[in-house]
Amino acid sequence: MVTEQDNGSHTVGGAIEIKNVGRVFGEASDNQVIALKDINLHIKPGEFIALIGPSGCGKSTLLRLIVGLDVPSEGELFLNGEKITGPHYERGLVFQDPTLFPWLNVYDNVASGLVARKIYREKKQDVAEYIKLVGLSGFEKSYPHHLSGGMAQRAALARALVNHPRVLLMDEPLGALDAFTRMQMQDEILRIWQERKTTVVLVTHDVDEAIYMSDRIVIMTPRPGKIQEIIDVPIGKPRARNHPDFFRLRSKILETLHFAGEETLSYYL
Amino acid sequence: MSENPAQMVKQEETRAAVSAPPSIAKYRILFIRFIPVIVLLINLALHSFLPNKQVSNVTNTYTGVLIAVIVFYIILACVSIRNQSLGEAMSYKVPLLAVLFSFFGIWDLVTLKLKLLPLPYFPGPDKVLYAFVQDWPLLLKCTAYSLRLLFAGYAIGALLGLVTGTLMGWSQRWNYWIGPLLKIIGPIPATAWIPIALVAFPTSFLASVFLIALAVWFPVTVMTSSGIANVRNAFFEVAKTLGGNQKYLIFKVAVPASMPMIFVGLFMGMGTSFLTLIVAEMLGVKAGLGWYINWAQGWAEYAKVYTSLIVIAVMFSSIISLLFKTRDRLLIWQKGLIKW
Numbered sequence: 001m002v003t004e005q006d007n008g009s010h011t012v013g014g015a016i017e018i019k020n021v022g023r024v025f026g027e028a029s030d031n032q033v034i035a036l037k038d039i040n041l042h043i044k045p046g047e048f049i050a051l052i053g054p055s056g057c058g059k060s061t062l063l064r065l066i067v068g069l070d071v072p073s074e075g076e077l078f079l080n081g082e083k084i085t086g087p088h089y090e091r092g093l094v095f096q097d098p099t100l101f102p103w104l105n106v107y108d109n110v111a112s113g114l115v116a117r118k119i120y121r122e123k124k125q126d127v128a129e130y131i132k133l134v135g136l137s138g139f140e141k142s143y144p145h146h147l148s149g150g151m152a153q154r155a156a157l158a159r160a161l162v163n164h165p166r167v168l169l170m171d172e173p174l175g176a177l178d179a180f181t182r183m184q185m186q187d188e189i190l191r192i193w194q195e196r197k198t199t200v201v202l203v204t205h206d207v208d209e210a211i212y213m214s215d216r217i218v219i220m221t222p223r224p225g226k227i228q229e230i231i232d233v234p235i236g237k238p239r240a241r242n243h244p245d246f247f248r249l250r251s252k253i254l255e256t257l258h259f260a261g262e263e264t265l266s267y268y269l
Numbered sequence: 270m271s272e273n274p275a276q277m278v279k280q281e282e283t284r285a286a287v288s289a290p291p292s293i294a295k296y297r298i299l300f301i302r303f304i305p306v307i308v309l310l311i312n313l314a315l316h317s318f319l320p321n322k323q324v325s326n327v328t329n330t331y332t333g334v335l336i337a338v339i340v341f342y343i344i345l346a347c348v349s350i351r352n353q354s355l356g357e358a359m360s361y362k363v364p365l366l367a368v369l370f371s372f373f374g375i376w377d378l379v380t381l382k383l384k385l386l387p388l389p390y391f392p393g394p395d396k397v398l399y400a401f402v403q404d405w406p407l408l409l410k411c412t413a414y415s416l417r418l419l420f421a422g423y424a425i426g427a428l429l430g431l432v433t434g435t436l437m438g439w440s441q442r443w444n445y446w447i448g449p450l451l452k453i454i455g456p457i458p459a460t461a462w463i464p465i466a467l468v469a470f471p472t473s474f475l476a477s478v479f480l481i482a483l484a485v486w487f488p489v490t491v492m493t494s495s496g497i498a499n500v501r502n503a504f505f506e507v508a509k510t511l512g513g514n515q516k517y518l519i520f521k522v523a524v525p526a527s528m529p530m531i532f533v534g535l536f537m538g539m540g541t542s543f544l545t546l547i548v549a550e551m552l553g554v555k556a557g558l559g560w561y562i563n564w565a566q567g568w569a570e571y572a573k574v575y576t577s578l579i580v581i582a583v584m585f586s587s588i589i590s591l592l593f594k595t596r597d598r599l600l601i602w603q604k605g606l607i608k609w
Contacts, residue, residue: 069506089512099503103525103602115521116513143602163512 013046013199014079014090014166016066021075023061023225034224035061039075041218041227045166048193048200050214052207054257058225059203063171066201067093079167089117092165096172098152100144106131106155107140113163123162130158133192150181154188161192167199174209183241186213190237211249212239219256229256302346302359305366309339312374315382316395322384323393330402331377331395392572397579400572407561408580414556415546416584418474422481423542427535430486434493434534438527439519444494451490459484459541460548467553477549484545485538492534496527529603532596539592543585558584 023036036058043049051059064070065077068087077084079091087093100109111127114120131137134154144152153173160168173189174182190213193200204210210217214233221228231253235245313335321327349356373394379385381393401408436443437451459480470476500523508522524531550559558577565573 067510069509087506087509089510091510093507093510095503095507097503099501099507101504101507101522101525103528103600105602112508112513112521113511116508116511116517145602159507159511 012164012166012197013044015045015081016041016043016167016199016201017078017081018042018062018066019076019078021062021065021072021077023058023065023070024073036065036072037224037226039225039227041230043167043199043201046197046199047216048190048214049202050210050217051201051203051220052205052210052217052253053220053225053228054222055205056225057220057222059220060171061225062220063169063201063203066167067091067169069093089113089163090166092160092163092168094153094156094160094168094170094173096175098144098149098156100147100152100155100159102144105141105143106136106147109144109155110158110162113159117163126162130162131155133161133195134158134188148181149177150185153177153185157189157192161196161198164196165198167201168193169201169203171203172205173202175204175206182209189213194237207250207253208241208246211235211246211253212241217253219253221257231256298356298360299346299350301363302349302356304363305370306339306342306346308367308370308374309335309342312370312377313339315374316377319378319382321381323381323388325381325388325392325396327381327395328399330399331393334398389569389571392575396572397575400570400576401579404573404576408558408577411556411558411561411577412580412584414554415550415558418477418550418554418557419481419542419546419588422478422546423485423538425478426482426485426542427489427538429482430489430534430538431493431531433486434490434531435497435519435524437490437494438497439523447490451487454483455487455491459545463549463552473549473553473555477546477554480549481542481545484541488537488541489531489534492530492537493527496530496534497523499530500526528600532592532600535592535596536589539589547581 018039018041021036021039022034024032024034026032039062051062053059061070065072066084068084068091071085079088084091100106101112104112107127108115110131111120111124114123114126128137128140131140134157136151136154136158139147139151139155144155147155153176157173170189174185177185186209189200200214202210202213211233217231217233219228219231220226231249233249235243235249313332316331316335345355346359349359377393377395380388380391381395433443433447433451437447438444462480462483463476466476466480467473470479504522504526505518508518513521546557547559547562550557551563554560558581561577562574565571565577
């Protein structure tokens with residue numbers, strides 16, 4: 001595991017503190033949708049957190065709040081003690097859709113974070129390093145429309161990582177990939193995470209993915225979006241996909257979700 | 270015969286190559302390749318031996334051009350026997366060239382030879398080519414004038430269009446103020462401003478620059494603003510998380526993302542600028558190809574009108590090709606580009 005001593009600038013991974021956060025959409029009181037209510041969560045530096053839950057449970061909304069693309073209706077969020085007020089390169093983002101800039105080739109896409117921060121000249125060598133890290137060496141000149149889904153997602157990952165974010169936020173990043181690419185990417189993300197010691201928050205609706213990848217699983221339930229339970233995954237990494245504890249955890253999570261309602265159980269089975 | 274003629278030739282070639290012994294197939298392809306020369310020779314014979322019905326001083330220009338083209342084509346065809354890529358390119362163009370050369374023969378027939386079309390409005394190819402030989406210094410000068418005017422107006426209009434389009438697409442406030450102006454001013458054809466422009470500007474050149482700029486400004490602004498307003502929000506969100514500031518979002522995300530739309534505007538502006546250029550030159554400016562057409566018409570020298578039409582066609586077509594080349598280079602990242 002990653003070092004526990006969190007003294008701000010020296011640790012790579014950032015600590016996230018979510019305090020009494022709520023998010024309400026809509027102005028009029030009769031049309032209001034409570035997307036999130038009373039969210040309290042502390043994420044340790046370098047931790048790998050998975051947010052799971054059925055659609056509408058507010059997991060993506062919570063992620064957007066941490067990214068800073070949305071503001072909470074109540075409560076506050078902090079990164080290393082500093083209040084989150086908007087997007088910042090310290091919190092990197094990967095969507096389900098790779099959202100690569102189609103007018104830039106792989107190299108320039110990965111470099112775009114450095115260009116945006118005007119530090120490209122000093123940090124140039126990082127671009128090639130991260131392209132190599134995600135296994136896209138040789139595809140620097142390719143444009144996004146020539147890439148497969150998996151390759152595009154790797155490029156998106158490299159683009160997010162090149163800024164050395166303290167937190168990497170991923171919103172169902174592997175949701176659109178086929179099963180094999182998906183497993184392969186899971187391993188690569190884990191490898192990168194272990195190498196970089198970045199804090200990771202992964203939104204997923206795949207229970208197995210959550211168990212395989214994360215240190216803790218935050219189970220959320222909808223209407224209003226709340227944290228139902230936080231489950232530790234005590235299996236050491238690297239994990240075997242057929243580890244006997246997998247089944248136990250899986251049943252436990254499904255049980256937890258079962259209490260949330262009959263229909264959500266069938267959704268997972 | 271709805272099939273593409275080039276494809277037909279290729280198919281025939283392959284069929285011939287499969288069915289006939291190789292040497293015969295080869296001679297057949299070569300024979301087909303020489304058909305345009307036969308057409309040219311027929312043209313030459315008709316022009317030389319058929320009596321003229323239109324009363325006109327026939328020069329040797331058309332004869333000379335025909336002979337030059339024949340010699341050039343034969344040399345090319347001979348080279349193509351050894352050079353396979355040139356040969357394929359020629360075979361591809363054979364139907365087109367044959368038809369084009371036939372057109373010249375028919376033109377000569379219906380005007381000079383049979384007088385089915387009367388003078389002075391329908392001169393034969395010899396007169397039109399001779400007008401080119403006779404008047405090329407003035408034509409060159411007029412072309413230069415037109416190009417200068419076109420580029421000045423187009424550059425200013427496109428630049429202003431990009432600026433206003435970006436402002437409108439990016440900010441609601443700019444859209445609020447410029448939008449109505451654009452809706453009122455934009456649809457007026459730029460040429461309708463000619464009477465006002467000619468008195469409002471100190472020189473007719475400046476007036477024409479203004480008119481062309483106006484003609485380009487409208488489509489470029491509309492396309493740029495709608496392009497920028499329709500950029501996927503996710504691109505901006507990602508750019509923000511990468512540390513991009515407002516400037517980065519506009520110039521590195523919004524503008525490149527809307528480049529395909531901006532080019533649509535630039536192409537539309539190209540069309541309107543050609544029109545405005547020629548009309549402005551016909552009505553106010555004392556130089557340029559539009560003026561030349563008017564002037565030639567005034568002297569009933571229709572051969573010169575046709576000559577200048579050919580010059581205009583070549584010039585405008587080249588400019589559009591240039592814009593397409595630029596776009597293809599800039600939009601290499603885009604799928605399914607329209608070809609020119």
